[in-house]
Amino acid sequence: MEQVFRTRLTELFGIKHPVLVGGMMWLSTAGFVAACARAGVMAFMTPRSYPTPGDFRDGLGQAIDMAAGASVGVNLTIPRHTSGIPTQEYLEIAQKLGVRAFETAGSQPGPLIDAIKSGGGRVIHKCTRPRHALAAARDGADAVALVGMEAGGHPGTNPHPAHVLAAETLPHLTVPLALGGAIGTGGQILSALAQGAEGVVLGSRLLTAHEIWAHDAYKARLVQAGIDDTTTALTGFGVTWRVLANRTAQEVRELEARPGVTFSDFGEKVSGRYGRDNAYIRGDWNTGMLSCSAAAGFANRVEPVGVILDRLMADAQQAMQTLRSRVLDGQVAGTS
Ligand SMILES: Cc1cc2nc3c(=O)[nH]c(=O)nc-3n(C[C@H](O)[C@H](O)[C@H](O)COP(=O)(O)O)c2cc1C
Numbered sequence: 001m002e003q004v005f006r007t008r009l010t011e012l013f014g015i016k017h018p019v020l021v022g023g024m025m026w027l028s029t030a031g032f033v034a035a036c037a038r039a040g041v042m043a044f045m046t047p048r049s050y051p052t053p054g055d056f057r058d059g060l061g062q063a064i065d066m067a068a069g070a071s072v073g074v075n076l077t078i079p080r081h082t083s084g085i086p087t088q089e090y091l092e093i094a095q096k097l098g099v100r101a102f103e104t105a106g107s108q109p110g111p112l113i114d115a116i117k118s119g120g121g122r123v124i125h126k127c128t129r130p131r132h133a134l135a136a137a138r139d140g141a142d143a144v145a146l147v148g149m150e151a152g153g154h155p156g157t158n159p160h161p162a163h164v165l166a167a168e169t170l171p172h173l174t175v176p177l178a179l180g181g182a183i184g185t186g187g188q189i190l191s192a193l194a195q196g197a198e199g200v201v202l203g204s205r206l207l208t209a210h211e212i213w214a215h216d217a218y219k220a221r222l223v224q225a226g227i228d229d230t231t232t233a234l235t236g237f238g239v240t241w242r243v244l245a246n247r248t249a250q251e252v253r254e255l256e257a258r259p260g261v262t263f264s265d266f267g268e269k270v271s272g273r274y275g276r277d278n279a280y281i282r283g284d285w286n287t288g289m290l291s292c293s294a295a296a297g298f299a300n301r302v303e304p305v306g307v308i309l310d311r312l313m314a315d316a317q318q319a320m321q322t323l324r325s326r327v328l329d330g331q332v333a334g335t336s
Helices: 008-013 030-038 053-066 087-096 110-118 130-138 162-172 186-194 216-224 247-256 263-270 272-281 294-298 305-328
Strands: 019-021 042-045 073-077 101-105 122-127 143-147 177-180 199-202 230-233 241-244
Touching: 008 122, 008 143, 019 305, 030 042, 030 053, 030 305, 042 053, 042 101, 053 087, 073 087, 087 110, 101 110, 110 122, 122 130, 130 143, 130 162, 143 162, 143 199, 162 177, 162 186, 186 199, 186 305, 230 247, 247 263, 263 272
Parallel strands: 019 042, 019 199, 042 073, 073 101, 101 122, 122 143, 143 177, 177 199
Antiparallel strands: 230 241
């Protein structure tokens, strides 16, 4: 599909459509990221989805080959507690392979932004609070992404939806903004652009893509899911997690409600590997905390990510034409 929307973000990352695909732990691996790149958007690979930095290097090399000349990006998530994650090594691997596009997430991104930029890279920092977005811009981020409380994964403890975050932040922001959180239709993409964002961040809407390697039974559950099939947990511990509403999410929520519970009481149930092994590998979608938002409710079949993205962009274009004709035809109240 041809380019319809040209923004500072499409220029920054050299992409056709104003769409970024946020890094998705375990799932943003070579085949998926490369297919997104070929479809004209920027997807960020997650290094920790690979067992070792060497495996990540191999995976990234494959993604670059499969992208057929289009650019792939890398997500660098700054861990909150876990130490020993070789973020610097991941960055150097990516830089050596010629990657120039990075998505950072997590607190205190300043030093990482410096390291990316001094290597010639471009960086969008993803966060959940207006003040963090403004701080990242001051720290030198080329762009910022704000994801609202409706987003899949870890939307933080911010209570506001994305459009409130955008309205609050945009008057003070000089770098381009991408907006994310349960976006899964072309109309929502147009709406983000109309609010002043220059791109969107997608995640959950693409989990049913053919190129996502996870088990068919897990994807079939997402195809079936509606917008009410997600839930949040762990807000009391300051680490809100929006996931598919399944048995594990229910158990975690019940345990969380008990007085005196500590984080270690959750055990393996809240580990990413538990969800990966049970749901993504074995197809038992009822077991594990599986990041997901209402955007999955807009998917009704498994299909190639390029087909999904083309349709979203065609729908966004259609939404723009509809809006324009309503205004021009005087159908908006008071304009006739
Ligand atoms: C399965 C899954 C895994 C995710 N893993 C990460 C991650 O490792 N790092 C990160 O920065 N964001 C992660 N995210 C968040 C996405 O990058 C993106 O910000 C979010 O999905 C956008 O909201 P949406 O899912 O409502 O579209 C994850 C999201 C999903 C759905």
